[in-house]
Amino acid sequence: MSLKIQIIVAVVLIVALVAIINMVRKEALDIRFALSWLTVGVIVLFLDVFPSVMDWLVHLFGIELPVNMMFFFGFCFTLFLVFGLTIKVSRQSEQLKRLTQEVALLEKSLEDVKNNE
């Protein structure tokens, strides 16, 4: 890996990390959801700064090219994250349904009370 690309990757990652932290600071992003992104950003930055660690990992997993390892783990991470979001969406749609029902039923009982007065 050339020093040039190392520097470019590091700059991009640092900008992204700062942007994420800034969004959390402004409460535009929930810290619970930012955590996984921050973690993966820090790991990639670490591998970028210490490429020898990457070579060691590639050897450990028996993968031919470092770039393949990046694709593979990147893909796994994305799947993991998307599935996590699917679970959250399911839970939230259930919560939203319950809230909607409660609001409607409350409105109805409020009307009933009014009509009885």
Add this chain to the structure above:
Amino acid sequence: MRKLIIIPAYNEQGGIEKTVQDVQKHAPDFDFVVINDCSTDNTLEICRKNQFPVVNLPVNLGIGGGVQTGYVYAYRNDYDIAVQFDGDGQHNAVYLKDMAEKLTGEHLDMVIGSRYIKKEGFQSTGLRRIGIKYFTWLIRLVTGQKIMDPTSGMRMVNRDVIEFYAKNYPKDYPEPESVVTILKKGKKVREIPVQMNAREEGISSISPKKSVYYMIKVSLAILIAALRR
């Protein structure tokens, strides 16, 4: 004995008054409540004008969430019997009395108004009937019980099932799946012959495009419901 008719309504401005008149005429000892599922037409205004009791959902939930709202309402207001009754004029209220008598007389948990026992009245269209027969077969496979009209939206339940449905009810295309869940709980379900009408107003929630999704989703839901204890 407190009995409630749950009328789910989504954009039923053309049929809701007729439906309520039918109910008031033929099932006077039942209370009723319209569940307005965030209609975009004048369904709500028509209900308010006629002073129909209405639960107005602020967000569209679809048929499952809407009907479940009715069951929660029935549960909290101490109803002993609740029945689903479509707001589009497809169901006839004359059968409600018989359904209630069968439910209490035979100590059942659910009575379904079935189009396919006497095969009278509107029988749905060709492909749909094949789909319905397939669900009958699938439900028989996983529960051993023969339900001739598992997609019928006209179903009456006792307090046990009201409580269960208030807690658990499928979100979309709920009919076949919700029958399987209670059959698996050992509840007694029987059918009674009824005649239904072809839809006069509104459109079916199951378009041709959605029917493929419908078949797959409901099949999977039935199989998963069969795995539950």
